[in-house]
Each structure stands twice: as structure tokens, then as C-alpha cells.
Amino acid sequence: MPRGMRIAGAWAWRFVAVAAAAAIVIWLIVVFRIVVIPLLVAALITSALLPVVDGLVRARWPRGLAVAVSIVGLLVGVVALGWLAVSQIRDEYPALQEQAVEFWDETRGWILSLPFEIDAQDLQGFGTNIIGTIRDDVSSVLSSALSVGSSVGHFLAGVLLTLFALIFVLADGQRIWRWLVGVLPKNAQAATDGAARAGWVTLGNFVRVQVLVAFIDAVGIGLGAFILGLFFEGGMPIVLPIAILVFLGSFIPIIGAIVTGTIAVLVVLVSFGFWPAVIMLGIVLLVQQIESHVLQPLIMGTAVKVHPLAVVLAVGAGSTIAGIAGAFFAVPVVAFLNNFVKTIATGSWRTNPDPSVEDVVR
Numbered sequence: 001m002p003r004g005m006r007i008a009g010a011w012a013w014r015f016v017a018v019a020a021a022a023a024i025v026i027w028l029i030v031v032f033r034i035v036v037i038p039l040l041v042a043a044l045i046t047s048a049l050l051p052v053v054d055g056l057v058r059a060r061w062p063r064g065l066a067v068a069v070s071i072v073g074l075l076v077g078v079v080a081l082g083w084l085a086v087s088q089i090r091d092e093y094p095a096l097q098e099q100a101v102e103f104w105d106e107t108r109g110w111i112l113s114l115p116f117e118i119d120a121q122d123l124q125g126f127g128t129n130i131i132g133t134i135r136d137d138v139s140s141v142l143s144s145a146l147s148v149g150s151s152v153g154h155f156l157a158g159v160l161l162t163l164f165a166l167i168f169v170l171a172d173g174q175r176i177w178r179w180l181v182g183v184l185p186k187n188a189q190a191a192t193d194g195a196a197r198a199g200w201v202t203l204g205n206f207v208r209v210q211v212l213v214a215f216i217d218a219v220g221i222g223l224g225a226f227i228l229g230l231f232f233e234g235g236m237p238i239v240l241p242i243a244i245l246v247f248l249g250s251f252i253p254i255i256g257a258i259v260t261g262t263i264a265v266l267v268v269l270v271s272f273g274f275w276p277a278v279i280m281l282g283i284v285l286l287v288q289q290i291e292s293h294v295l296q297p298l299i300m301g302t303a304v305k306v307h308p309l310a311v312v313l314a315v316g317a318g319s320t321i322a323g324i325a326g327a328f329f330a331v332p333v334v335a336f337l338n339n340f341v342k343t344i345a346t347g348s349w350r351t352n353p354d355p356s357v358e359d360v361v362r
Contacts, residue, residue: 194349214250224283
């Protein structure tokens with residue numbers, strides 16, 4: 001048999017073995033996604049809160065109290081942002097409702113005045129069909145977004161599991177990790193520990209950059225709405241709630257951007273009319289395109305040391321495999337594995353077993 005065929009065969013069976021192992025791992029993750037996804041969420045939140053907890057512990061706070069304050073502070077911050085958005089929307093709702101009714105009356109009158117022989121009954125049936133289509137599409141999107149569980153009970157169970165995992169990892173993460181490493185063969189423990197620590201630093205970088213990108217999205221769309229409102233009498237309503245919703249929605253891939261962008265455009269449509277809404281749509285699309293094609297690949301790629309093309313491909317592959325959840329976790333998983341494998345391959349775990357942020361970014 002020719003030497004080239006033997007080499008190709010050797011590569012082929014090894015590739016098949018690796019692909020089969022990866023397929024089994026992905027299948028297990030999908031099967032146990034109700035457990036895996038909350039643990040991954042807890043890991044990301046832990047990577048963001050752990051520096052805060054460690055800082056409080058160095059300031060002579062009891063670790064339990066530091067963990068409690070950090071988690072409660074995070075929950076209070078998220079709830080406060082949501083409450084601020086909802087309260088302002090509630091205050092502006094009567095005016096928005098009145099503007100929406102006026103907008104519909106004007107639109108209805110304009111459509112009936114067109115020379116297409118459309119009467120009120122046709123228009124009502126057309127509106128009913130549009131509402132039904134939108135409702136079906138929204139149901140389909142939400143069903144895909146909530147694919148981590150088939151019921152509210154699954155979602156609540158995931159939230160509780162995330163909270164419990166977050167508490168225990170923040171309070172006793174070092175001992176849990178030492179136990180996990182101790183299960184491995186002795187010769188592999190030092191390399192695994194050093195590589196995982198490098199990957200963990202990368203996760204922290206990912207979370208910080210994700211917050212920065214969400215903030216830039218919120219400022220961009222909120223500022224665009226504010227500037228647009230300056231040109232019209234009365235100004236742009238609920239600019240701050242729109243910015244808050246964009247910030248919170250940016251953490252939900254695909255769905256968050258679509259929903260928050262749609263809200264901003266609809267508010268401008270009922271407040272100022274068609275062409276201002278088109279301008280607002282352009283602002284939303286511009287900000288989202290800059291985020292998708294500039295901020296995410298370049299800033300995220302630099303922070304987590306993954307090439308921008310790999311970031312784009314990872315998000316695409318993740319969304320294909322596991323939908324919204326796959327798109328969200330694709331970049332941190334790829335970044336963690338990239339640093340993990342690189343640390344083992346280069347042997348840097350021998351000389352730098354406890355890397356810092358500077359060591360990973362360098």
C-alpha cells in the first residue's frame with residue numbers, strides 16, 4: 001500500500017475518533033441541557049463576581065458575607081434597572097396609547113382614501129391576519145429561545161440551580177476545584193490545573209467585554225433616539241427605558257437585539273410618524289451592525305485572544321447546534337478551550353501555574 005494512503009488512513013481514523021467523541025459530548029450536553037446551561041451561566045456570573053468577593057475578603061470581610069453582598073448587589077442592580085424601565089414606561093403609557101390610537105386612525109383614513117377599493121371590512125380582516133402572523137412568528141421565536149426547557153417549571157428550576165451553583169462556587173470554589181482535579185491521574189493534575197486557570201481568566205475577560213458591548217449598544221441606540229427627539233416637538237418619549245432595555249437585551253443573542261430594536265422603532269412610529277421611524281430603524285440597524293461586525297469580533301477577539309473570524313464562526317456554529325443558548329455560550333467556550341489547549345501545548349503551566357489577566361491578554 002502506498003505510503004500516502006497509509007498516512008491518509010491514519011489521519012482518517014483519528015479524525016473519525018475525535019469527531020465521534022465530540023458528537024457524544026455535544027449529545028450529552030443537549031440531553032442534559034437543563035443542568036448544563038444553568039451551570040454555564042453560573043460560571044460566567046462567578047467569573048464576574050469572584051474579583052469582587054476576593055476583594056471584600058482581602059478587606060477582612062467574612063467570605064459568606066462577601067458572597068451574599070455580591071449576589072444581592074447584582075440582583076438589586078438588575079431589578080433596579082428593570083424597575084426603572086418599567087416605571088417610566090408605565091408613566092408614559094397613557095400618552096403613548098393616545099398617540100397610537102391617533103396614528104392608527106390617520107393610517108386607517110389614509111389607506112381607505114387610496115384608489116384600491118379597500119373598505120373598512122377588508123382593512124379589519126387584513127389587520128387580523130397581520131396580528132395572527134406576528135403572534136405565530138413571536139411564538140415560534142420564543143419557543144426557540146426557550147428551548148432550554150419546555151415549561152415554566154424547567155425555567156424556574158434552571159434559575160434555582162444557577163443560584164445554588166453560584167453561591168457554592170463563590171463560597172467554596174477552590175475546594176471544589178481541588179476535588180475535581182484530584183479525580184484526574186496524578187501526572188495530569190498540574191497541567192489541567194494551570195490550563196484551566198488560564199481559561200478561567202479568559203472567561204472573566206469575556207464577561208467584562210460583554211458588559212462593555214451591551215453598554216455601547218445602549219448608549220448608541222439611546223443617543224440616536226434622543227437626538228432624533230430633539231427635532232420634534234415634545235421630544236422622544238421613554239429614551240432611558242429604551243436604553244435600559246437595549247442594555248439588558250444585548251445579553252440575549254439575536255432575540256434581545258430584535259425585540260429591543262423593534263420597541264424603539266415602534267415608539268418613534270406612533271410618536272412622530274413613518275419617516276422618523278425609518279430613521280430610527282436605520283440607527284438601530286447601524287448600531288447592531290457595528291456591534292455584530294466590529295465590536296464583537298475585534299474587541300471580543302482581542303480580549304479573549306480568539307481571532308475575529310473564529311468568533312464569527314463560533315457564534316454561527318453554536319447557534320446551529322443549540323440555538324440561542326449555543327450562540328451565547330459559543331464564544332466563551334471556544335475562548336476557554338483555546339487558552340486551555342494553548343497552555344498545555346506550550347507548557348506554560350510549568351512556569352506560570354497561576355496566570356493573571358495580563359498574562360493571558362499578552
